Amino acid sequence: MTSCIFCKIANGDLPSEKVYEDEHVFAFMDITPVTKGHLLVIPKNHYENVYDLPADEASHLFSVVPKLAQALKETFQQEGMKGLNVLQNNGAEAGQSVFHFHMHLIPRYDKQEDGFQPGWEPQIETLTHDKIAAFAERVRQLTETK
Ligand SMILES: [Zn+2]
Numbered sequence: 628m629t630s631c632i633f634c635k636i637a638n639g640d641l642p643s644e645k646v647y648e649d650e651h652v653f654a655f656m657d658i659t660p661v662t663k664g665h666l667l668v669i670p671k672n673h674y675e676n677v678y679d680l681p682a683d684e685a686s687h688l689f690s691v692v693p694k695l696a697q698a699l700k701e702t703f704q705q706e707g708m709k710g711l712n713v714l715q716n717n718g719a720e721a722g723q724s725v726f727h728f729h730m731h732l733i734p735r736y737d738k739q740e741d742g743f744q745p746g747w748e749p750q751i752e753t754l755t756h757d758k759i760a761a762f763a764e765r766v767r768q769l770t771e772t773k
Contacts, residue, residue, distance in 0.1 A: 631673055631725075631726075631727050632725060632727075633667075633669050633673075633725055633727035633729060634673050634727060636653070636655060636669075637653040637669060637671045638671070643655040643656070643658075644656035644658075646666060646695070646698070647668075647691060647694075647695060649691070650671075651670060651671055651672070651684060651687050651688070652668065652669070652670060652671065652687060652688050652691050653668075653669050653670075653671055654666055654667065654668045654669070654691065654695055655667055657731070661733060661741075661742055661743040662733055662734050662735065662736060662741045662742060662743050663703055663706060663708075663734060663736070663741075664699050664702060664703045664708070664732075664733075664734040665731065665732070665733050665734070666695060666699065666731070666732040666733075667729045667730070667731060667732075668688060668691065668692060668695065668729065668730045668732065669688075669727060669728065669729045669730075670684050670688055670728060672684065673727055674727070674728045675726045675727065675728065676717040676718065676723065676726070676728055677715065677717050677728060678717065679728070680728050688730070689730075692713065692730070692732070695732055696711055696713075696732060699711060699732060699734050700734075703734050706736075707736045707737060707740070708734045708735065708736060709735055709736060709737070710734075710735040711732060711733065711734055711735060712731070712732075712733040712735060712743075713730060713731070713732055713733075714730070714731040714733060715728075715729070715730045715731065716731075
């Protein structure tokens with residue numbers, strides 16, 4: 628897609644701090660990092676989000692993640708890296724700002740220092756076990772037919 632910033636990065640029309648590239652996948656430093664070492668991993672082909680991503684592309688893309696995660700760990704553990712979040716947002720409401728599928732690899736440090744505080748509060752009052760079981764049944768049926 629010619630107007631997509633991540634397509635331009637993947638095909639070299641825009642500069643990036645590349646850390647990995649193969650035939651299908653491109654990984655580079657986020658230019659608006661939330662922590663030291665914040666990486667983005669993208670398919671070279673343009674897919675807007677996870678709903679559009681073919682299974683074989685998803686499979687290959689994620690197969691690269693452990694290698695990148697290990698490299699981040701080895702690079703940043705001496706600087707205090709204690710963990711790693713792998714995040715992926717779909718849709719503006721979910722925080723997606725570039726509409727080319729991308730996965731965030733976000734090294735985590737001490738909570739006071741790393742400037743990134745994802746979190747959630749379980750809705751155990753309203754989402755009861757009966758509701759969870761009903762959701763599971765609906766999703767299971769659709770998963771089995773795909
Ligand atoms: Zn794109």
